[in-house]
Amino acid sequence: MTKSEINKTEYTNEDNSNRTWINWGSIARDLRKSGFATELIGVEANESHAKKALKIGLVDRIETLEDGVSDTDLVIIAIPVNSELVVLPRVLDLIGSGTTVADMGSTKKVIVDLVANHKRRRNFVPGHPMSGTEDSGPTAALEGLFKGKIAILCDQEDSGPQHIALIEKLFQMLGMDIAYMSSDEQDHSTAFVSHLPHAAAYALANAVQAKEDRKIIFDLASGGFRxxxxxAKSSATMWHPIFQQNREYVVESLEVYIKHLIEFRDCMKNEEDDKMLALIKNANKIRTILGGENPHFRKNEEKLTKLYTK
Incomplete structure (x- = not known):
């Protein structure tokens, strides 16, 4: 292990939400496997989760927040974003001048604004790895979860270059590409590609459950529905505060989505079959967009770069 790599990494999950274990548990697995970290320390309010994480080797030991960040090179905060409003300032108060702090939250602007004037602001790197599953608990952590996915780093000009370099290296060790955005751009973009799909899934689940004969519907449920x-199985503890903190942009994305739902509904209602077919064919273009075949939707290489550190 070289001096430039991590000797002690502390993962903060000081919350009862087991959904966040997917992110930091999966990160812990990959960073241990790669040799990026020599010691992994966990902070966890849920005693049963803490014991399980220790038993299966996600962490080497469990500590209080105060002891966990002491003499630690890197602190990763992976908790629901409402809890982060309390925990992040505490962590910045406790760390030394050389410690790097990164968060993994899905919203950024509210969090970044909260610590804008903190004396350790430059130690903080706002991050968001764009990957996860709907599963829960320490045992749901997966190796390779982030490989080939995109990680967002926000407002990098407000973080110290050595701290940015360390988090860049962390994401690169996970096999991720890195996108650089302002916190506002991050919130706006994820409202459409992450937060809207979750809101739509919750609404769809509620719509089907509202049917009187829903038992028959569920018996017929196919792979497409599932x-x-x-x-919709994703944790309410995690997603409710995301919707709260990114309310403006999620509402915007829902309004766009509802507009297209209404258009599709009206085509069917008014028997505008040719128009309905055109809408379906237009939607089919998503296949080539997601496959990278459409040059207008390819990764912007000016913003997606790999900066490897020594």
Whole structure:
């Protein structure tokens, strides 16, 4: 282990939400496997989760927050974003001048604004790895969860270059590409590609459950329905505060989505079959967009770069 790599990494999950274990548990697995960290320390309010994480080797030991951040090179905060409003300032108060702090939250602007004037602001790197599952608990942590996915770093000009370099290296060790955005751009973009799909899945699940004969419907549920509604299993503890903190942009995304739902509904209602077919064919273009075949939707290489550190 070289001096430039991590000797002690502390993972903060000081919350009762087991959904956050997917992110930091999966990160812990990959960073241990890669040799990026020599010691992994966990902070966890849920005693049973803490014991399980220790038993299966996600962490080497469990500590209080105060002891966990002491003499630690890197602190990763992976908790629901409402809890982060309390925990992040505490962590910045406790760390030394050389410690790097990164968060993994899905919203950024509210969090960044909260610590804008903190004396350790430059130690903090706002991050968001764009990957996860709807499963829960320490045992749901997966190796390779982030490989080939995109990690967002926000407002990098407000973080110290050595701290940015360390988190860049962390994400690169996970096999991720890195996108650089302002915290506002991050919130706006994720409202459409992450938060809207979850809101739509919750609404779809509620719509089907509202049917009087829903038992028959569920008996008939096929793979298409299950894959569409899968996100509705995601933790309320995690997603409720995301919707709260990114309310403006999620509402915007829902309004756009509802507009297209109404258009599709009206085509069927008014028997505008040719228009309905055109809408379906237009939607089919998402296949080539997601496959990277459409140059207008390819990764912006000016913002997606790999900066490897020594």
């Amino acid at each position: 894959s569409t509604v899968r996100l």
